[in-house]
Amino acid sequence: MVTTLKTQIVAQDVKGAKATLAKLRPKVNSARDLTSDPIWRAGEVVPFVGPNLSAVRTLAGATDSVVVDAIDPLVGLLDTVSPDSIKPVNGAINLKPVIAATPKVDAAAAAFAKATKQVESIDTSSTIGPVTKATKQMAEMLTKVDSQVVQVKNALHVLPGAMGADRPRNYLIVFENSGELLPNGGTTGSMALLQLDNGKINLVKQSSASGRDFPAFSDYVVPIPEDVKKLYPYGLGRQVQDLTITPRFSLTYEVAKTMWKTAKGDDIDGVIAMDTVTLGNLLKATGPINVLPGLQINSENAVRILLIDIYTMYPDPATVDKINQTISVGAFSKILGGGANPKALLATLLKSGEEGRVKMWTGNKAEQDLIKQTPFYSEPPVSTADTDKFGVYFMDQTPSKMDYFLKAKVDVSQAVCSDKHRYVFTRVALNSTAPANAAEILPPYVMGNGVLVAQGYVQIGTSVYAPKGYKVLGTAIDAKPSAAPMIGTDGEYTVAQGVQQMGPGQTMTLDVLFDAGETKTKKLNATVTPMVNPIVTTYGTLDCAAIGK
Structure with a gap:
């Protein structure tokens, strides 16, 4: 009972x-x-x-x-x-x-x-x-x-x-574009500054992430560790579009806080980021939003319209920025006005948090300690005594908006071989479901730049984070070993990187073989950058003979 x-x-x-x-x-x-x-x-x-x-x-x-x-x-x-x-x-x-x-x-x-x-x-x-x-x-x-x-x-x-009971609080809401992947979500599309004063919530400012509204910075706005600079040499700490290029949301918070203060003049108490899929799902709680005459966004069509159709309907990038801001502000206006179903809203946010689509960070230690116990905490996964946890992170290098069509399968397998070492093998398979005639039906704004891109190709940089103590033995693309594998570190994590380039209908795999040393078999777990499409993650047993061990 x-x-x-x-x-x-x-x-x-x-x-x-x-x-x-x-x-x-x-x-x-x-x-x-x-x-x-x-x-x-x-x-x-x-x-x-x-x-x-x-x-x-x-x-x-x-x-x-x-x-x-x-x-x-x-x-x-x-x-x-x-x-x-x-x-x-x-x-x-x-x-x-x-x-x-x-x-x-x-x-x-x-x-x-x-x-x-x-x-x-x-x-x-x-x-x-x-x-x-x-x-x-x-x-x-x-x-x-x-x-x-x-x-x-x-x-x-x-x-x-x-909620501002003791003093007004400023929170920066970052809306990510799931069609252009970054390790911790997607590129920043637009932002909104919310101020909470004793429970009263006001939308203070809005800005798109484009150069028309927000500057790029010639130097890093906050100190970046040297090993992290090597992993992410472009954009991190210098372009607001790349706020989530690092899987460490603590660093995203510091960068966003400094950039917004410099560009807009406001002090930030916390940052909340959510992707396009979350925004679409929020409409289940708020109901549809009328954006322009003849254009209504609802939970069924939001993701497709926001990531693909909007670019064919409105070729002007400035109009696209305006629509994105209208949708995000429209959803929040309904929520703040009490026009959203609170249970559906809470369920949507929790589910999105569990999928890695909503992230939060605050400068208040007590509040951040609480966030750490929720699905909204976002840092590289921490291994435990019985579980080794990996991070698999994607970054669109095109850049394009073609990641709407991507599907991913991640397999992590292990075995203790005859030399008593435990080996862990990760395979990341990316498949492009883009239509064969993508170049004919999608505008250049979606396709990106370059000859291959113009043919519907998408290029993804994949980073595989392994626990402390792991050694990278080698990487391969489509089973062809890399002559000079890209290997680095992010703090305590060993990181292997590879580039996968897929045309319409193609699949490309990145394989990474790790040596975990003389350790016993553990449970395996992988955290993967969320995509529009569901990600298939499997765990299995490695064949020692297949890796020559």
């Missing part, structure tokens, strides 16, 4: 949660009373029986404490703190319910923490199977929920400040 109640709370099912709680209260009260009377306590000193009675008493008391001191108050908050209750109305979010809820959530978090310690202290070395199983089950549930409640507690403490 506690598990059911948790599900109902997460789903904002107020009626269901209250009904379940009403049934649960008398049960936990009865269990606590039955296991805390003198006869029960006396039985705890009986050999063999005692440890079981003691464990059951502790479980009953912990459950009662969780229900009375934690779950009951949290259910009571469902009426006042929910996506519906804190959605913007006339451009402002009411922070009072959040502030009022904070003490109750603090108390609930303390109750969960206390109960978790109580259950973890139970000695199950002498208990019978059912008691041992129940103890383990409750300990696992409490540990998970305790962590989640702590996150909610932390969020409530920092949210008012982030």
